[in-house]
Amino acid sequence: MTDTPTYAETRASNEQQIKLFRIYNHYRLVVSLMLVGLLLIEPVTFDTRFRWHDYYQAGVVSYLALNAFIGLVLVAGFRPGQRHITLSILLDILIMHGLLLSSTGITNGLANLVIISVAAGNILTPSRMGTFYAALAAICSLGIAGWAILALNENADNIVRAGSLGILYFATAFLLQNISRRMIRSEALASSRARSIAELERINQQIIQRMRTGILVLDRFGQIRLVNAAAEELLFGSGTETTASPLHHPRTLPPALRQGLDAWLKDPRRRVSPFQPNPASPLLQANFTQLDRERGDQILVFIEDMSKVTQQAQQMKLASLGRLTAGIAHEIRNPLGAISHAAQLLEESPSLAAGDRRMLDIIRRHSKRVNGIIENVLDLSRRRAADPELVDISQWLPEFRRDFLQADATHSPPAFIELDIDPNTPPARFDKSQIEQVLVNLCDNGLRYSEQQTGTRRVRLRAGPMANRERAFVEVRDFGPGIAPEHRGAVFEPFFTTDKSGTGLGLYLARELCEANQAHLALVEDDQPGCCFRMTFAHPGRLI
Template sequence: MAVHQPSPALATANPGSDQQQVKLFRIYNHYRLVVSLILLALLFVDPVNFDSRFRFLDYYQAGVAGYLGLNAFIALIILAGFQPSRRHITLSILLDILVMHWLLLTSTGITNGLANLVIVSVAAGNILTPSRMGVFYAALAAICSLGISGWAVLALGHSGDDIVRAGSLGILYFAAAFLLQSISRRMRSSEALASSRAQSIAELEQINRQIIQRMRTGILVLDRHGQIRLANAAAEELLFGAHAHQPSQPDAQRTLPQVLKLGLETWLNDPNRRIEPFQPFPTSPVLQANFTRLDQERGDHILVFIEDISKVTQQAQQMKLASLGRLTAGIAHEIRNPLGAISHAAQLMEESPSLDKADHQMLDIIRRHSRRVNTIVENVLDLSRRRAANADLIDLGDWLKQFRADFLQTQDDADTTFIDLVVDADTPPARFDQSQVEQVMVNLCDNGLRYSFLRTGERRIRVHAGATVDGERAYVDVQDFGPGIAEEHHGSVFEPFFTTDKGGTGLGLYLARELCESNQAHLSLVKDGQPGCCFRITFAHPGRLI
């Protein structure tokens, strides 16, 4: 297989500098083309006196014609797309110096005005190839000038003034070389510094972009009309996540949720007023928006910080429950000892033959409430010693099938327990701790089966896994067919110790949401208009998990 080698034209350390060098060479070649055309035109101005003023007219004319042809050829190949390399430029400068001295030699010598054009060629060489070659150009030009002058003195009998003039021109060649070398070094140093700073700024910008994208706080940039100019990943997830109807839609064409738009209008009317927490959609967490102007003078853009205050609320509740857990741990034996004595005494009393029906009912109450107190103590203790999540990337469909099989095996009436499992084909993978999410699913399934049986007499629930509308995150719905939850209790179902079941502790759903949050998932109550309750676990984007 043939390997394509890169063109040597630009095979240097700084491609930007090479492109600039090529542009300068094109300009210089245009200058050479114009000079060669002028020299050719001068041949037709006063052809009668050329024989008396020129030493070798035929050679001079041939030199002018050849110089014009060379420059025209270079111009054509550059126009065709040829990219000259450093060695091509060096060769062109050397030819320029030699051709100019050939014209000096064949014309009137070093006193000819063409000698001034040699200075231009030396200067151009030091600009186009700013290296030691620039000094070589000056040395070559000086040697050629002195050689022509020496030959004229020795062979043609000219005065020594030509040598003095050649020496003066040599000094000018070296002065131009050293001056332009110094300027070129400073320019290269400035260019390198500017390039380094530009690269640092680009790297810093990239780092800032990555930091902003990975921040858990949502950041929006709005124009004065409330149109979104920029949104980071957290803002997309918090505001649009499962409801982004057009995932590929650019930020500038996104529209703010209506509740946030109203909050923006309120803030614009009164910047000192704090916006109330809101939920863009029923399944989204409770959010808090803070507004500030990005440009205090012009005020063209507005910066919005979106924070999930449910996390703050849950952290506060965690702190309270952690304190309660530590307190419970300290007095657990003080509670359990008398609780054990009460349970043991109830068992002994139950063995008495003289108990009537009312006494047995009282003993049943004692046993049930003793178990409930013990369960409450255990749940609060679990809150204080809950471990951190150890998340893995999971195929949700396979995991749910295995969970259903394992869950049914733990049911005493597995033959009459039905879990209808539906997994959409486009369900993306999710990243979570399997044991913790399994605990959440067990809680939701137990509740769903129990409430479905109360209403329909059948232990049946429906589990549905799918993708959010943006297609990037997975969710799991657990739908029961029970009596549902009253509208006034929807905001309280996840609060600790809230329950509508007289036998419940009120910690099950709270613990489930806590476990979901530790896996960066969100547990919510979905209002889908169907009978019963539908609880949804919306998992985080598997690639954005921090």
């Protein structure tokens, strides 16, 4: 990072210079008014003591008019440049010495006002021009004193006074230039550090914003002061790509998180239990810590998605099971194939009793189920990584419906898939083949349970935007008997099933595929008939 002043810093410096010039012009206006006032108070004594009273009077009035004109121009909005400021200081020095010349000479108190003009010039123009102001003032003072000695036979002590004033002019110039240079260097260093701090703050905000861990800053009353996109998404389902900032529209904490905060405030050593902000959200874990331990005004909250931990544990379990299954699949399939083949041959016998045929049907069905379990576990262990792409859900979902119905055309009764797509549904980024596999599984289950309940194979697909209008969801609703409340928490567990012919891996595999595509699959709890499974996709622009 360089120390070159930015456009904003240069503009700020110019604004400060203009402001100082306005203040200096106010000072000159006050001085000129006082000089005119003195003329009106004692006009007789001035005539006796001043060299050229008429010239002095004209000079004072002209000085007042000049300052008044400059003041009006500044009030009208004129922005003086550097050359205007320089010309104004030079005129000030020359006019003051003209007034000294026409009055009582270098012994007049107006000489002290020249010091202020030189000082103002070095403040407004902290460069070599400031030294020129001092030199001009010193030459003018010495010239007036020398002329008075030669032409008017005045006391030679005026030369000493003029020299002293010249030394004072240069001392003022050098002192203020040194102070100004130090201030400029300090200001440049402060600006450079401010830019560095601002850049670091922006980087920190971007890092915090893109973290997958949700971050909240609360006060002791549970009011949200700061929130990042991950926390917005996990708690409220409305994460955005903006920088982490205070909320313009205050939100209240979910009741479960509020209860955890109250419990932590009572006992900071206590670990808060995992919670769900709503039934369709993943399981979350909150960790609290105080930002200011002395005052305890603000509380930092880390929100972590526990489904990742659960997923890792289940992956380890499935990986071990997959290795075991892969090792014994050959040994199981050979006798299983022999059992199935023997059952088929035995079924062809014409002398079988009805009871024996029922036994053969049980053997055939359970052999098929064991083979399906082995195939599903092997598929889990061989699952490829997701290859996401940006998908327009409004176009993709009707294509999926058409392909699914074509593949299902041989079934009886026929399947009916209703579509309800919000035209404002945003795009999503996922692997189409994997998410289509999830939809096929959910639609197959929904059609089967709908037929059991109503005699009709019917499901409804609905797509739309989440509350923030930036993330999409897809729902699959059936019209079956639904899931008992005591089983709702276990529907995504591996090998859990309420269907005697199922393997219990379909919904688990569906959630695994969704997690691989940064989506979340949940069972929606509502008062409508049947079951509703919702896939909530991540923001398409988020880089994770």
